[in-house]
Amino acid sequence: MAQKQYGPxxxxxxxxxxxxxxxxxxxxxxxxxxxxxxIAELTPAHWKVVEYIQRDFKENGQVPSIRKLNxxxxxxxKELYELFxxxxxxKAAKISGMKKPEGCV
Amino acid sequence: xxxxxxxxxxxxxxxxxEGVYPGLIMANGARMEGIEANLFFTFFGxxxxxxxxxxxxxxxxxxPGFSAMATSMMKKTMDKIDIPPVPEFVEMIADAGGKxxxxxxxxxxxxxxxxxxxxxxxSIINVGKFYEIAAGGEIIFT
Numbered sequence: 001m002a003q004k005q006y007g008p009x010x011x012x013x014x015x016x017x018x019x020x021x022x023x024x025x026x027x028x029x030x031x032x033x034x035x036x037x038x039i040a041e042l043t044p045a046h047w048k049v050v051e052y053i054q055r056d057f058k059e060n061g062q063v064p065s066i067r068k069l070n071x072x073x074x075x076x077x078k079e080l081y082e083l084f085x086x087x088x089x090x091k092a093a094k095i096s097g098m099k100k101p102e103g104c105v
Numbered sequence: 106x107x108x109x110x111x112x113x114x115x116x117x118x119x120x121x122x123e124g125v126y127p128g129l130i131m132a133n134g135a136r137m138e139g140i141e142a143n144l145f146f147t148f149f150g151x152x153x154x155x156x157x158x159x160x161x162x163x164x165x166x167x168x169p170g171f172s173a174m175a176t177s178m179m180k181k182t183m184d185k186i187d188i189p190p191v192p193e194f195v196e197m198i199a200d201a202g203g204k205x206x207x208x209x210x211x212x213x214x215x216x217x218x219x220x221x222x223x224x225x226x227x228s229i230i231n232v233g234k235f236y237e238i239a240a241g242g243e244i245i246f247t
Contacts, residue, residue, distance in 0.1 A: 065187040066137070067197065077200035086139030104130055105137075105187050 006032035018093070018100050025097035037091045039084065046083055046095075049075055053096040063093045063101045112141040112242025114235070119247070120149035120161075122179075128247040129153075129194050136201035141242065144198070145235050146226075147208035151217070153191060154205055159221045192223070199225040206230045206238070 001020065004013045011024040017036075019025060030050060034042050042050070052074045056064040066089050070077045084091040089101045113135050117128040128144065135142040146154050152161050180190070189197060199205065207222055209231040219229060230238070 066201075067187045067189060070197070070200075077197055081136070081201055087137060089137050103187065105133055105189075 014099070016100060019097040020099070022097050030095050030097065034091075034095050037084075037094065038086070039091070039095075042095070043083075045075070045079070049080065049083065049092050050096045053092060053098060057096075057098055063089075063096075063098045065089070065101070065103055065105060067105065110135075110140055110243055112143075112239075113245060114143040114145060114239035114242055115245045115247065116145045116147060116235075117150035117153060117247055118148045120152045124150060124247070125153045125191060126188070128245070129191070129198065130188070131245065131247075132203050133194070133198050133201060136198065136203050142198070142201075142203040143206065143238055143242075144203060145206045145208065145230075147211050151207055151211050151215075151222075154195060154207060154223050154226050155217075155221055156223055159217065161215055161217075195223060195225050204238075206235065208232075208235075 002013050002015065004011050004017065006029045009024065009026060009029050011019055011029060012021045014020055017033075019029075019033075031042050034040075034046070039046070049069065052069065052072070053064060056062075056068070064072070066077055066080060069075050069080060075083070080088045080092070084095075093099070093101050113131070115128045115132050117125060119125070128150075132142040132144050149161065152159060155161065183189075188194070195205070205226045207217075207226050207229045209229050211217070212229050219226075222229075
């Protein structure tokens with residue numbers, strides 16, 4: 001199991017940098033992962049997505065799909081791609097402290 | 106240069122469930138990975154991006170409808186794993202930045218017009234233009 005240092009925080013991550021122990025997640029860690037993913041600053045719109053993903057995972061044990069994010073009224077697909085350019089599902093999951101999404105859609 | 110795929114242009118030439126979904130899933134999956142995606146619809150594949158009522162003959166002499174192809178059980182399962190019905194999928198891929206084109210030869214052959222296609226279709230293009238758009242990327246024929 002690999003570890004990563006984000007400022008003062010040390011977190012457990014898998015080979016691709018996804019956190020493996022959600023109890024180590026903080027907003028500061030999220031912001032640091034976001035910077036690594038090319039997102040300079042997490043805006044209120046980003047946080048809304050992150051919070052929904054975490055809540056939904058807690059309820060269903062699964063990282064919600066892009067379609068679910070759109071249908072639930074959290075964020076439109078268009079905006080999601082704008083907020084997390086170059087891989088919205090993966091990046092949003094990573095920043096939220098979740099494992100890598102496994103689905104094809 | 107790394108060997109990462111940066112652009113795919115996917116040709117959908119067949120109608121019906123198994124003709125249409127693989128290409129749509131691959132295009133959507135490309136966008137999810139930050140890969141540029143173009144979709145080119147030809148022959149019976151054009152019905153994917155046709156408005157309801159688009160007049161298309163099929164080999165069996167019936168309208169190529171997707172609803173007729175999927176059983177209600179299949180539809181439910183697909184919905185559960187977040188594979189949307191075709192019109193929603195087209196919208197989703199367009200919102201994700203995928204580009205849609207219809208084939209000029211097919212349009213001429215079936216006497217179709219731009220108005221016969223859904224709003225996500227950028228334009229009706231010929232083969233030459235397709236290669237121009239696909240230049241520098243991968244081409245996938247389905």
